[in-house]
Amino acid sequence: MMIQPSARTALADTRLALTAREREIIRHIALGAQNDGIAYEMGISTNTVKTHIGNIMRKFGLHNRTQIAMLLTPHVTPAAPVRHGRVPPARLTP
Numbered sequence: 001m002m003i004q005p006s007a008r009t010a011l012a013d014t015r016l017a018l019t020a021r022e023r024e025i026i027r028h029i030a031l032g033a034q035n036d037g038i039a040y041e042m043g044i045s046t047n048t049v050k051t052h053i054g055n056i057m058r059k060f061g062l063h064n065r066t067q068i069a070m071l072l073t074p075h076v077t078p079a080a081p082v083r084h085g086r087v088p089p090a091r092l093t094p
Contacts, residue, residue, distance in 0.1 A: 030073040
C-alpha cells in the first residue's frame with residue numbers, strides 16, 4: 001500500500017489533522033456503512049459524505065475506503081455512531 005510521505009506525518013497526529021465529522025465518517029466506514037447510510041445516520045447529504053471522504057483521502061494520500069478503515073480506524077477514538085435528529089422506528093411488541 002503506497003502512502004505519500006506527507007501522509008506519514010499526518011498519520012502521526014490524526015487528532016489534529018481530522019475534524020470531528022471526519023472521525024465520525026471513519027467510524028461509519030470501519031463498520032461497513034455505505035455513503036447513503038452514513039448520510040442518513042449523520043443527518044447530512046450523500047454529497048457531503050463524499051466530500052468528507054475525499055478530504056480524508058487527500059489529507060492522508062489514500063485511494064479507497066479500505067485504506068481509510070485499515071489505517072485510520074486505530075487512530076480514531078471508539079464511539080457509538082450518533083443519530084442526528086433521527087428517531088428510530090418504533091418496534092411493535094406482541
